[in-house]
Amino acid sequence: MRVLSDAFIPELPNHYKGKVRENYDLPDGRRIIIATDRLSAFDVILTAIPLKGELLTQTARYWFEETADICPNHVLDYPDPNVVVGTRLDILPVEIVVRDYLAGTTSTSVLTKYKNGERDMYGIRLPDGLRDNEKLPQAIITPTSKALDGGHDEPLTRDEILTRGLLSEEQWDTVSRYALALFARGKALAAKRGLILVDTKYEFGTNKDGTIILADEIHTPDSSRYWLAASYEERFKAGERPQSFDKDFIRAWVTARCDPYKDRIPKIPAELIEQTSRVYTQAFETITGKTFTADISGKTVLDRIRENLRPYF
Known part of the structure; x- marks a missing residue:
């Protein structure tokens, strides 16, 4: 090939x-x-x-x-x-990640942190008693900094983003609103195809007029996790990894x-x-x-x- x-x-x-x-x-x-x-x-x-x-x-x-x-x-x-x-x-210096499930494979993932006892992440308090790959009470935004080459993305809270001047309050409100609406659309369309949109990453930028615009990619297997809906419940109850349609299995x-x-x-x-x-x-x-x-x-x-x-x- x-x-x-x-x-x-x-x-x-x-x-x-x-x-x-x-x-x-x-x-x-x-x-x-x-x-x-x-x-x-x-x-x-x-x-x-x-x-x-x-x-x-x-x-x-x-x-x-x-x-x-x-x-x-x-x-x-x-x-x-x-x-x-x-x-x-001009790409905004914050990546907007939306999550609907407690999932992940790396040592820095939300799931790993949760299993290590952390409950307060990204300025959000997660409830006790969640299991691997369980649906969250609602979709949440977990923003990160954009790492320089060779660096790692840093978890951020809304207050940190505003205090550091990474985004204005108006910009934060706009990208948050866009991200949740985009995720809801993606989740609904994926469900019609028998897929679960688990989480995804959005990148936004501004044009010469200062308008916030969606950049990079959207809802791809590189920027998102997808699971097969038909087998999710059975695998979840058995404590097995959901069947994925992304690069998660290579991770x-x-x-x-x-x-x-x-x-x-x-x-x-x-x-x-x-x-x-x-x-x-x-x-x-x-x-x-x-x-x-x-x-x-x-x-x-x-x-x-x-x-x-x-x-x-």
């Missing part, structure tokens, strides 16, 4: 390489965002998953279109299956073998990479109700992207 591990295109200006995406800022205020097949977890790149970039872009496209009535988003065009051209934004594979924040992470086996590609494909098809057909034009994925982006050179 063809894999896009790198998407450097020298003819495009102002290149910035993120963990998963390659960005190019055009002089006219647009940004070209190319989703590679790199898989990031635990603040490192674990491997590359065939078709992941295309599947992420097309899953996000579905959700951007389904939520455009809730809040404005950055999307301007899709010149290639792996590429979105959007409005360049679980890693954490079963090491502490990913302290130890050297073992090489991801080929069969797990293939399984992950199938999971991303199944997630796209289940979420959107569409059959996925990979775009195999071009000698390589990067060759195809270069050709489709030629008008931007």
Whole structure:
């Protein structure tokens, strides 16, 4: 299978390489965002998953279109299956995470902290007696700082965000309202497809007018947890992990073998990479109700992207 591990295109200006995406800022205020097949977890790149970039872009496209009535988003065009051209934004320094279940796989997750006895997190008091992967009384917002390269996201409370001047009170109120409304829409549409939207991360920015706009991606298997609804109750009662449609199972594979924040992470086996590609494909098809057909034009994925982006050179 063809894999896009790198998407450097020298003819495009102002290149910035993120963990998963390659960005190019055009002089006219647009940004070209190319989703590679790199898989990031635990603040490192674990491997590359065939078709992941295309599947992420097309899953996000579905959700951007389904939520455009809730809040404005950055999307301007899709010149290639792996590429979105959007409005360049000043990204707000807070990531907005919405959670509807007590879930997680890492040592820093809400679930791990809860099992270690913590109840006050992100300025929210969680009730006693919750079990692994249990539904929370209501969806909550658990904001974090945006870590610099190599750093870890820091949990924040509303008061800390306002006191540090990371967001104004008006900005906080707006992104909170948007995030909960987006999550409610995602939860409802996922339920119609037999999925549970467990939690997700939103990134917002402001345009030149100061308008808050949804950026990056939305409700993808990279930014969200999805569980299969049909088997959730049975697995929950048995104390088993819910069946997931995201990168959570690859996180679980890693954490079963090491502490990913302290130890050297073992090489991801080929069969797990293939399984992950199938999971991303199944997630796209289940979420959107569409059959996925990979775009195999071009000698390589990067060759195809270069050709489709030629008008931007």
